[in-house]
Amino acid sequence: MxxxxxxxxxxxxxxxxxxxxxxxxxxxxxxxxxxxxxxxxxxxxxxxxxxxxxxxxxxxxxxxxxxxxxxxxxxxxxxxxxxxxxRMLMPGLIDSHMHVLPGGLALLNCDMNYQPVDVNQLLSHIQGCIDGDGEKAKTDWLEVVNLDYPSLVTKSGEVNKRDLDKLQTERPIVIRSSDYHTVLVNSRALEISNITAATPDPPGGKIERLSGGQEPSGVLQDAGRDLVNPPPPTEAVRLEACRAALRLLRQAGITTFQEAVAGPDHHVLFSQLRGSDELTARAYFDFSIDPPESMEGVQALVSSTLAAIIRMQDTSIIGPKPTLKWQAIKGFLDGVITYPARTAAVVDPYWNPVNGSETSDKWAPDPSTMNQPYWSQEILNATLEGLFLAGIDAQLHVDGDLAVRYGLNAAQAFREKYPDRKGDFKLGLAHEELSHQDDWARFAELGVDPIMSFQWAQLSSFYIPSTFSSLGDYRKGNLQAHRRIEEAGRPIVYGSDWPIDPLDEFLALKVAVTRTGDPTNPNSPASFGPPYDGIFPGDPISRESALRAITINGARFLRAEAAIGSxxxxxxxxxxxxxxxxxxxxxxxxxxxxxxxxxxxxxxxxxxxxxxxxxxxxxxxPNLSQTDGQLNRRAMGGFDRRDLSREGVAAVSILRRRGQCPHKHHV
CATH class of the missing domain: 2.30.40.10 (Urease, subunit C, domain 1)
Structure with missing residues (x-):
């Protein structure tokens, strides 16, 4: 050798x-x-x-x-x-943050596949989905997934229900942005959902209004999304979605995954697959919880969460056959930093254009844009304390630097209160798109794991042109700070957050190593040319560090390093x-x-x-091509999107089966 x-x-x-x-x-x-x-x-x-x-x-x-x-x-x-x-042989990939059931449902849906489209392209594709379904679903809900909403707004300006109402259909339509924080609906969907001018904004969400009045525009942000509730898919469809997702996972080389938002429904479905020997990846589930209204509700939340996890947890020792592990919770501390949503909690205000135009070269801080985390620090500290003492780990969605700080503060509070229990818990903070330099060393000091999505460190419509301007130049170096956190002493753990982005683990590794996309890879925004083919701010990490993030580091976070990861x-x-x-x-x-x-x-x-x-x-x-070409035809670019091309996008308009995504980025 x-x-x-x-x-x-x-x-x-x-x-x-x-x-x-x-x-x-x-x-x-x-x-x-x-x-x-x-x-x-x-x-x-x-x-x-x-x-x-x-x-x-x-x-x-x-x-x-x-x-x-x-x-x-x-x-x-x-x-x-x-x-x-x-040839190269290596450990199977461990994806520590993904949404397998929603991803599987997306594979069966009418799918925009993250493409940067204008409103005409959007309507054309949806009309193709409608026409492909024929008369049998004339009045059924149509769900459209994986819309690149920031790109749509950049290309066409404000898009609302009036645009969707041009479609030749009586069906209620809901379009889900790929960041899972924004949905667009037509007038029929608003009518069925009883959303009117008199409907107030829900806590943690927003109903956008048409200019000059209170009439809903059809754009719903964060908790506003939950006001629209299409009938859920049947158990048979959900089971098919899980099978489709597992097929894609094994094709991508993923041998272990962590479902970052899970509940009893996941346990029912994946238990069936395990029973029929169809579970082809080791499954870890984060039980989703929302904050109680006050400190008085903390103990009840902890008790009910512990009872639910105990009922579902497989306590057997890890062996060759995959099992279902329930050992952690998932909570959302904020939304996203991307413009125009800007629902993430940040230390400093977001910036707005001075003259009101996004194309302005002058932006300034606007204190009115500040958001507080969805959990108060006091309730978060108390909830995690109760869970950690009960032996339950945690993963928290933290996109903005203030939310990151809240998560670290909770870990510090537990460390200080229980100095002799240093190895008793695992806390993962997911995403950290924006983090503060004062907090980078705290990950190592407190033993907190940064679970980061490398593919977000490439230029895309989520950053260009408005998100960078909205954050100000002085914060660019704090975006996707993989290397800064690693240099401060804490290795990175990787989580794709699929289906927020296409499932392309090696593209993500390439981005981690270069801070650039790949112009030849259709899953990369760089394939659309300038300005997305440039270099993202910040420093790359080494090839080995990136690979360890998706193997042994993930195994350590899951407490499974004695059995998998290397x-x-x-x-x-x-x-x-x-x-x-x-x-x-x-x-x-x-x-x-x-x-x-x-x-x-x-x-x-x-x-x-x-x-x-x-x-x-x-x-x-058997491989997909041998048994089920229809799954290939349902998705732009084929089942794994490898055949996607800009020229082919407009021609693909095959209806995917209807589904519902339970992914939540709010309380």
């Missing part, structure tokens, strides 16, 4: 030799393995960043790791030997084989990666058609 070049010594001879000696020492008692991978570049991502060329799997567990020769004693008559032909003897055989070596391709090509094979607990759950031939494997589930 040779030392991997260009990695600054991260992958060392010491690690390679250590693996080899360990394997040889146990070889005399070796049992024949079920599978042996040989002739590869195997990155263990263990504590010493070891690299090997061979790996053996027995009973779903890694039984040997080292040089090709070290695995010879593990090859028996029935052992399947897979020649990797020099490739070590005795750990679960959760692994993926890549088309190209992540550590060796040029930086600009990191996001053009493809997973060839995904293994979970020793089972091959996905392999491309070519990989099946090259490696001689048959995956547990």
């Amino acid at each position: 040779a030392l991997t070049p260009g990695l600054g010594g991260a992958f060392s001879w010491l690690g390679i030799i250590g693996l080899g000696l360990a394997s040889i020492a146990g070889a005399s008692n070796a049992e024949p393995a079920d599978v042996v991978f040989r002739n590869g570049r195997i990155y263990a991502l263990d504590d010493v960043s070891s690299v090997a060329s061979a790996l053996a799997v027995k009973g779903g567990i890694i039984s040997a790791l080292g040089a090709d020769a070290d695995t010879e004693p593990f090859i028996g008559v029935d052992t399947q030997v897979i020649d990797l032909h020099g 490739l070590e003897v005795g750990k679960m055989a959760d692994l993926i084989v890549l088309e190209r070596n992540y550590f060796e391709v040029p930086e600009e090509e990191i996001g053009r990666q493809r997973v060839l094979l995904t293994m979970v607990g020793g089972e091959v759950v996905f392999a491309t058609d070519n990989a099946q031939s090259e490696f001689g494997v048959t995956p547990k589930f």
